[in-house]
Amino acid sequence: MYASSRPTSGVRRALSGIAAAFIAAAAFAPAPAMATMDPDQPVVHGAPFVGSTLTVEIEQGSFSGCGAAAGPDYSIYWTRDGVLSSRQWPNYVVTEADRGATIAAHLVASQNGCDPVEVSSEETAPVSASHRANGFTGRSAFELLARRSDGTLMMYPRINSAWESARTVGPGWNGFTTVLSPGDFNGDGTNDVLARDSSGRLFLYEGTGDGGFRAGRQIGSGWNGFTAIVSPGDFNGDGNNDVLARDSSGNLYLYPGNGNGGWLNRSLVGTGWNVLNQIITPGDFNGDNNVDVLARDTSGNLRLYKGNGNGGWSGSATIGWGWGSLSNIAAAGDVDGNGNMDVFAVDSSGQLLAYYGDGDGGWNGSGAIGWGWGGFNAVF
16 A cells, blocks of 8 residues: 655665575575566555554565475565664564664565575655554554543553453543644654643643553643644654644644644645535545545535645545534544554444545445444544
């Protein structure tokens, strides 16, 4: 789904440095067979942000027999900015140590078989801060926060696509007019919460990474002039998570995060957004490695606004109809664990519905994933 952006080395038949370690033992082996054909470059899938898991698509057939019946026909290793980072096989779990770096996968014929062959993926985009999709308990899972009518904030953790018992985060959250998660906003690798009170003050609640939050601290004032506040992730491509805010005139502003719990200078990124009554931030919804925005208009149509990765837009499209009856439409990552970003919503009966993204800006079905969610006045 996520094609990486920078070419590395393609096919190489004279290995040195890191890759030589994989074939050194073949020096005294019988003359090896050739690979059946020059294999294609592996392709890395997955958005490169802290907490995500990168997978690699490989052409196994070209290495058939390279293991000489003694084991796997190939080995995989990963590099960070061109330096050996991991021999995890076949996936790569992105950590805070990878922040700002590019990751590539390398596929090498097993030392006991074929003539030395290595193919390398293109490098990913630089690793950005932890997205909302990483959840709050440090397990890279789709998780939700929900505020009850009495102001109690609840957490609904998930692991292996199954809900765990709800946790109480704390009381008194009905004093906030808006609550949302920007992902990691202070640069410590864990996801946080932003909350605006009725006087327009904006507070940051830093996540502890195990489902808890530290005491809030004020990071802004005057935010009561906005009719919508959302966080798309890293919208301008600098590796830090950002905030979008719409004013009563329909102007949409980008407030770039500075990666340390504060702000860079804002910019105007849209006008006429007051015709939209719900703004949803799913992350990268169309598979181009740039974060996108979904929005519902007053007719119930759902639109995709494609981010260009530099704080602007690359087009829009209508991708849904009949969304007018749904409340609490939002996104919090990958519900079904297939690597594509999804959307959730609560219907009039209180069902929690998942709308599964296909990774290409469209849909791959929907289904109920919970009941009794009608009693919450915020789900995020």
